[in-house]
Amino acid sequence: MKSREHIDPIFERLFSKISPKIADSFTDEQLKAIQRGFGSQAGSRHSLDIRVSVPIPGLRFYLVLLAGSERRSQQRLQNEKGRYPLFNAGNIIFLTGFLTILLSCSFTIFPFLWSSLTSLASFTSISTSPYPTSIPWIFDKSECEHTNRTWRNQKCWDEQHSPMF
Incomplete structure (x- = not known):
C-alpha cells in the first residue's frame, strides 16, 4: 500500500475497507484528490451539534441533533428526501413520545410558573405601595x-410609609 501522510481518520477507516489490490491501484494524485474531498467536509461544522x-x-x-445553515444543493436535498423520509414509523413513534412528554411537562411546569409569577407580581404591587403606619418612637402631638x-388615637401616623424603608 502506498504511503499516505496526514490521513483523515474517516478517510482511513473507509479506505481500509477497500481491498488492498484496488487500494494499491490508486495513483498519488487520485489519493490526494480523495483526501481533499474528505478534508472539505471535515471543516464544515454545524452551529448546533449534539451527539448523545x-x-x-x-x-x-x-x-444526534444537528442544525446549521443549509449548504446542500437542490439535487442533494431531493435525493436525501427520498432516502430519509421524515414520516416513517420510527420517526412518528419518536415524535409522538417526545411531544407527549413535552405536553405533560408543560402541564406541570406552566401552572407552577404562572402561580409564581402572579404571586410575585401581586407581592410587588402591594409591597411597594405606600400605606399608613404608626411611628412608635414619636409620643406627642x-x-x-x-x-x-x-x-390620631394617641399615635403618630405616617400616611406615606414605604415598606422598602
Whole structure:
C-alpha cells in the first residue's frame, strides 16, 4: 500500500475497507484528490451539534441533533428526501413520545410558573405601595405634626410609609 501522510481518520477507516489490490491501484494524485474531498467536509461544522449515547438497558441507542445553515444543493436535498423520509414509523413513534412528554411537562411546569409569577407580581404591587403606619418612637402631638405626620388615637401616623424603608 502506498504511503499516505496526514490521513483523515474517516478517510482511513473507509479506505481500509477497500481491498488492498484496488487500494494499491490508486495513483498519488487520485489519493490526494480523495483526501481533499474528505478534508472539505471535515471543516464544515454545524452551529448546533449534539451527539448523545442514550443508556437504555439492553439497547444500543444514540441520538444526534444537528442544525446549521443549509449548504446542500437542490439535487442533494431531493435525493436525501427520498432516502430519509421524515414520516416513517420510527420517526412518528419518536415524535409522538417526545411531544407527549413535552405536553405533560408543560402541564406541570406552566401552572407552577404562572402561580409564581402572579404571586410575585401581586407581592410587588402591594409591597411597594405606600400605606399608613404608626411611628412608635414619636409620643406627642407636637413632635408628630412637626414631622408632617398625623396625630390620631394617641399615635403618630405616617400616611406615606414605604415598606422598602
